[in-house]
Amino acid sequence: MLQQLLSKSELTLAERLCKIHEEIRQLHPELCRVAIAVYDEERDNLKTFAHSTDGSSPISFYEARLSEAKSLQELANSSQTRIIDDLSQISGDNFHSQKLLESGYLSSMTQPIQFNGKLYGFLFFNSPVKGFFSDLRHATIKAYAGVISLLLINELQTLNTFKGAVQTAREFSRFRDEETGNHLERMSRYARLIARDLAPKHYKEDDWVEYVFQFSPLHDVGKVAVPDDILLKPGKLSPEEFEHMKDHVTKGVEIITMMNNEFGLNSLNFFETLYNIVAYHHECLNGKGYPYGLEGEEIPIEARICTVADVFDALTSRRPYKNAWTNEDAFEYLQSQAGKQLDPDCVTSLISHSERIKSIQAEFVEDYMG
Missing domain, CATH: 1.10.3210.10 (Hypothetical protein af1432)
Structure with a gap:
């Protein structure tokens, strides 16, 4: 199914994300949310971009500076995956964690999306079950995370290339x-x-x-x-x-x-x-x-x-x-x-x-x- 999904160019990235989420949930039904935030390096902005959520999305149409999110900065610098087994133990003034808790999510897995030293954004996985991301689940989900990351990188690279070409034409009149x-x-x-x-x-x-x-x-x-x-x-x-x-x-x-x-x-x-x-x-x-x-x-x-x-x-x-x-x-x-x-x-x-x-x-x- 995954190979067929990747070949369907008429689907948006958000639609592909939902299809991949459906496939993951056949193995791990309690993985209830997958979300992507993209990073604008020029403005140091992280922006919500796409999600697949069981129910309404806890965080949409939101942006924040990466420099103000120290934990995400550390993830980007280390290129590591972060797993939180119990979000209720996170500081109450963390906006992202607070919104997730309000929506009933108790555990999370966060992975930076990087290619050739460039940060494209972050992937977020959430479950209402504490300690959901065991070693076995982590390994399976991380494989799918790699596919999602490649889809996003391709989307953004293509977008930037095309936008750059049109912008070049616009520069002549600027x-x-x-x-x-x-x-x-x-x-x-x-x-x-x-x-x-x-x-x-x-x-x-x-x-x-x-x-x-x-x-x-x-x-x-x-x-x-x-x-x-x-x-x-x-x-x-x-x-x-x-x-x-x-x-x-x-x-x-x-x-x-x-x-x-x-x-x-x-x-x-x-x-x-x-x-x-x-x-x-x-x-x-x-x-x-x-x-x-x-x-x-x-x-x-x-x-x-x-x-x-x-x-x-x-x-x-x-x-x-x-x-x-x-x-x-x-x-x-x-x-x-x-x-x-x-x-x-x-x-x-x-x-x-x-x-x-x-x-x-x-x-x-x-x-x-x-």
Whole structure:
């Protein structure tokens, strides 16, 4: 069964994880949870990514700095597996352990996911039975852990390779328009805030939130094909020029589709998320967007999220032709467009994170070019 599972490229990593979990439970039925957290080395962030859980997941849509999780740091440095036979004996101020205990889990096995000296994340196994991870069970589960680790490493390496190729194309236009650097850092983090809030409503998981975060900065990749005299014009575009500017959406779709085909990655499950962001981020709920004139639920949720994040950061960023709006003024504008241009749930979500928005703005301070 495992070999058949590995050959099914149409399955997402989360779906494969669930299938592997099912197979492990045929041998060890009391292994009730398997979860993956991925590591962002650049930001020192651990983020929940995928899980297979008997019941609801105790920890979802969560991130924390690895530097603040000393025990996990030690595991990563030692490349060892950690087994805890009784979680109730762990300090009560440990968030992760506390959530597991509240969900009835009493023992755990944690293994770092590493390849060629690089940390990709951690695997977590849990059972409601104290002392569950005996030597025999540990040996069996560790073999499956190796398979899961390889699947994650392949997924992330492929994602980074493809993202890098698209980002390279985006770099050509970064030097030609105002939406550079910190604008993309900010708006992608706004998009992640919204995606986390809306994921349960749209039956999405942690991996989808991560893909929205990773791909939202690539929404305008098609601007590489916009002529300089239009892209760099400081004033308002004429109707004819605006029609040319709108072409960046279809050009962006052509670029990512070509790269997808060239890389031979047509089976990648995350490509749909990127496609939806690039193709539909200028659609409006009232059907007055472009290039397809989609309305309401016809617009993929990824695109609706990206639109709100992008509009908010454009309003609150200084440009050569305008001053930055205050967050409060921008919030007021978003609310005025909710249900018209913008998705109301996305607007409500972003506004609810006003303090986090200030932190993001402070971390990625605007310069003249944004």
